[in-house]
Amino acid sequence: MNATRIAPIALYQEVAERLRQRIFSHELPPGTWVDEQALAEHYGISRTPLREALKVLASEGLVTLKPRRGCYVTEISERDLDEVFSVMSMLEGECARLSAARATEDDLARLRAIHANLEKAAGKPDIDRFFEANQAFHLALQEIADNRWLLHVIEDLRKVIKLSRHHSLFSEGRLEQSLAEHRDILQALLDRDGARAETLMRTHILSGRAALARIAEAKTQAA
Structure with missing residues (x-):
């Protein structure tokens, strides 16, 4: 039981770290729209852990979640x-x-x-x-x-x-x-x-x- 409860947390954290590094390297430049479906397919995961990962990045200020418009890499002025x-x-x-x-x-x-x-x-x-x-x-x-x-x-x-x-x-x-x-x-x-x-x-x-x-x-x- 413990393993099944821990695994999803580990998954979204790993996804968050991979996306974090892609943002820092500017592989995902500021202002880029985050294509959730394409990323989920790329990593071979469902969109649920991906969305949890994006929430983590949003809390760090690295991405911005816009209602009805999706998620974007934050542009810093x-x-x-x-x-x-x-x-x-x-x-x-x-x-x-x-x-x-x-x-x-x-x-x-x-x-x-x-x-x-x-x-x-x-x-x-x-x-x-x-x-x-x-x-x-x-x-x-x-x-x-x-x-x-x-x-x-x-x-x-x-x-x-x-x-x-x-x-x-x-x-x-x-x-x-x-x-x-x-x-x-x-x-x-x-x-x-x-x-x-x-x-x-x-x-x-x-x-x-x-x-x-x-x-x-x-x-x-x-x-």
Whole structure:
């Protein structure tokens, strides 16, 4: 009995994760109408677990359910990005502040090692590896801060940011700027200067937003 009750839950969660990755990779770009019948046939499932999966994605802001019109991949506006990055800067700033106080010597050694990967990736330059190391650095700070509610909200907001059609590191000079910002943040953490770490992290997040805005403006001018 337990197996039959658990299986449907596992199924819709798996479907949600597969669709989530297709959205993040822009295989399903923002604004795309979600063809439920085609997806159900593609995955070899009924429409019931598919609809449950779409409800999960809707709760995360990744898709929008429109009455009588169906389901669409959420389109994120410039205003959305402004608002999300503003909140992210506060949350990640708080993570940096807490981490400066709570980090153990092992934690700091882990941050140094991640930063070394950032330096190597920037030296090539390798944007994909830099992005991975950047994500690892931010995740490490969130874990060191040890506030599960902060982590939960940040994860949800990062999912929304991934809906953006652009990546800030492709803005000219942003990779080098980001690396310099990371150096300063790491030093503040090593110095146990929570206030400075918070300020630097907030600036770092907002700089990423500014880079996205430059990319969007350049695309508009080129159109």
